[in-house]
Amino acid sequence: MACLSQTLIILALTSSSLGAPRDNLQQRWEEWKVKYGRRYSDLGEEEERRGAWQANMGLVEAHNKRRQAGFSLEMNQFADQILQQRHPVFPALQPRTAARADDTEAFQAPPPSFDWRSKGVISAVKNQGTIGSADAVAAAECMESWNAIKTGQMLNTSYQEIADCCRAHNDTVFDCVHNIGGVCSEKDYPALTGQCRNNTCHPGLQIQGGKRLPPRRPDLMITALLQRPLMVYVDASHVTFQLYGGGVYSDPNCSTERVDHALQLVGYGQKEGQKYWICKNSWSSRWGMDGYIWIRRGSDECAIESYVSYPY
Structure with a gap:
């Protein structure tokens, strides 16, 4: 998903949109940080990372509820990042x-x-x-x-x-x-x-x-x-x-x-x-x-x- 689209999701997302009370969402955030060993440099970075994490949680839960894609998503080690397209590689990497x-x-x-x-x-x-x-x-x-x-x-x-x-x-x-x-x-x-x-x-x-x-x-x-x-x-x-x-x-x-x-x-x-x-x-x-x-x-x-x- 493009960076702009996910940024809009972050701005629009609230704890109620996830169907979870704020204290429950906080607990899930703390548990996720412990699981993946996350420590942030300051409060500003943590707030930014949590915004991305919360947006990704909305995407994961919406995808998994549909049950039509044939595969599931999860809140893994990338979940606190604003996920966007990576740089393409053009395989001149193929053997001759x-x-x-x-x-x-x-x-x-x-x-x-x-x-x-x-x-x-x-x-x-x-x-x-x-x-x-x-x-x-x-x-x-x-x-x-x-x-x-x-x-x-x-x-x-x-x-x-x-x-x-x-x-x-x-x-x-x-x-x-x-x-x-x-x-x-x-x-x-x-x-x-x-x-x-x-x-x-x-x-x-x-x-x-x-x-x-x-x-x-x-x-x-x-x-x-x-x-x-x-x-x-x-x-x-x-x-x-x-x-x-x-x-x-x-x-x-x-x-x-x-x-x-x-x-x-x-x-x-x-x-x-x-x-x-x-x-x-x-x-x-x-x-x-x-x-x-x-x-x-x-x-x-x-x-x-x-x-x-x-x-x-």
């Missing part, structure tokens, strides 16, 4: 190498559902925090999973290194990792330097590069996904995405061209006739469904089927 025909040869009968988490090759949900580089996190997770599938060993790689060394690189993220000789383990790479220091540690994981899938081919995505998790880019700029709580996500305002966020695609399924992709986010396990989101499958929802790649 396209998947070969034998990589994407369709199985005769893929299973109705699949989830790599049941195979023990998906690392714990991360919180990208101050790095602000979701594609570095998603790329590291895909490489970790690919290595675990091949070797049976899960290595926690340094997504800080990928952010430092590949953020402004001319190559794509997987090609960049190959060109710098691989990626070090998380414990070996110095944290928060802001500069590429890959010469200070020995790479623990190496890849040959990356491959991309043709856009809007969910059938080929399933074929590739049955071999390894995938990296996808999405439009996550909407308040419904940022306050997502559970269910099969879709938003008619989502773009299929402009994307601003990266996820690890770990599986797919179907619920009550709704097909979905299972995606791992990097906003901590307190967001969504323990850090995961189901996104509607087969309609290129939020561009999830347009920018798909994987390491090899």
Whole structure:
């Protein structure tokens, strides 16, 4: 939702509009602050944050009462922010190498559902925090999973290194990792330097590069996904995405061209006739469904089927 629209909601909103007495609303605010460890610099900042929180509460409750969207919203760690569109990313981030025909040869009968988490090759949900580089996190997770599938060993790689060394690189993220000789383990790479220091540690994981899938081919995505998790880019700029709580996500305002966020695609399924992709986010396990989101499958929802790649 645009900043102006939400500002108008904040101005119009009162505790009675939420159907809650002022003291009950105050209690909910205090409990939310404790839950997410919020402390503000002064009373002015707290009042501003509470205004955003109260507006978002109105949006969440109105959405959840409708029960028609197929997914729910919740008052998560972003609820005290004026949520607005993020800056788009235009994936010159796709690997130059396209998947070969034998990589994407369709199985005769893929299973109705699949989830790599049941195979023990998906690392714990991360919180990208101050790095602000979701594609570095998603790329590291895909490489970790690919290595675990091949070797049976899960290595926690340094997504800080990928952010430092590949953020402004001319190559794509997987090609960049190959060109710098691989990626070090998380414990070996110095944290928060802001500069590429890959010469200070020995790479623990190496890849040959990356491959991309043709856009809007969910059938080929399933074929590739049955071999390894995938990296996808999405439009996550909407308040419904940022306050997502559970269910099969879709938003008619989502773009299929402009994307601003990266996820690890770990599986797919179907619920009550709704097909979905299972995606791992990097906003901590307190967001969504323990850090995961189901996104509607087969309609290129939020561009999830347009920018798909994987390491090899």
